[in-house]
Amino acid sequence: MNTTPMSPAARRRRRILLPLVFLALAVIAAFAVQQSLAVASAPSSASISGAGALGEVTEADGAIRDGGQPSVFDDASPAVEGLRPDLLAALRSAATDARADGVEFWVNSGWRSQALQAQLLREAVVTYGSEEEAARWVAKPETSSHVTGEAVDIGPLRALDWLAQHGANYGLCQTYSNESWHYELRPEAIEAGCPQSYADPTEDPRLQ
Ligand SMILES: [Zn+2]
Known part of the structure; x- marks a missing residue:
């Protein structure tokens, strides 16, 4: 098991990266929901x-x-x-x-x-x-x-x-x-x- 503590620089990188990853996932999810709604509501x-x-x-x-x-x-x-x-x-x-x-x-x-x-x-x-x-x-x-x-x-x-x-x-x-x-x-x-x-x-x- 790796118990080496993270360096301060690595922790800073993680503090910046994690919110970016969540933001990207939220944008992708919102786009997918919007697409499926658009298909469902288009009367054909x-x-x-x-x-x-x-x-x-x-x-x-x-x-x-x-x-x-x-x-x-x-x-x-x-x-x-x-x-x-x-x-x-x-x-x-x-x-x-x-x-x-x-x-x-x-x-x-x-x-x-x-x-x-x-x-x-x-x-x-x-x-x-x-x-x-x-x-x-x-x-x-x-x-x-x-x-x-x-x-x-x-x-x-x-x-x-x-x-x-x-x-x-x-x-x-x-x-x-x-x-x-x-x-x-x-x-x-x-x-x-x-x-x-x-x-x-x-x-x-x-x-x-
Ligand atoms: Zn008819």
Whole structure:
């Protein structure tokens, strides 16, 4: 065992070095906490659309992976093929005309199984911190218009711009003001224009 007492110079060095080491550790820890909070609090449309952590659900449930978004013409995609035929026909008609304008439609989310909808709701509660806030973005499996194949989430931004201008001509209307990507079929819109959108899903009487 080394019992040699420290020289005064060595003790001075330690008095200066130790606080510096603690300061450095504190800075690193604070940075790590800030990074993890930044990731946790960033709401991403990916997790809303089912392209986040998929857990036990699969593409057969209508899940779509990031970067794997199908077009509205993709018959092999359960998320597309599960949409109601009248909605799908309107989407394909609009997408055909949009393509002539150089605009492509992606399906970020379409038909979803109840299992996928339930998982999205669980993820939203984690993302938004409460069931009340999550309800502003994600419907319950029993009431979701995605589960019945009556709603589609379209991307990218250029497609949304195109739909905002021309969607009503095909009966395609944005349902919620806070979801510029969520479209449903309103055949009467071809004559009368789209109805006023709800501020968010909590105002939708169908979801009560
Ligand atoms: Zn939607």
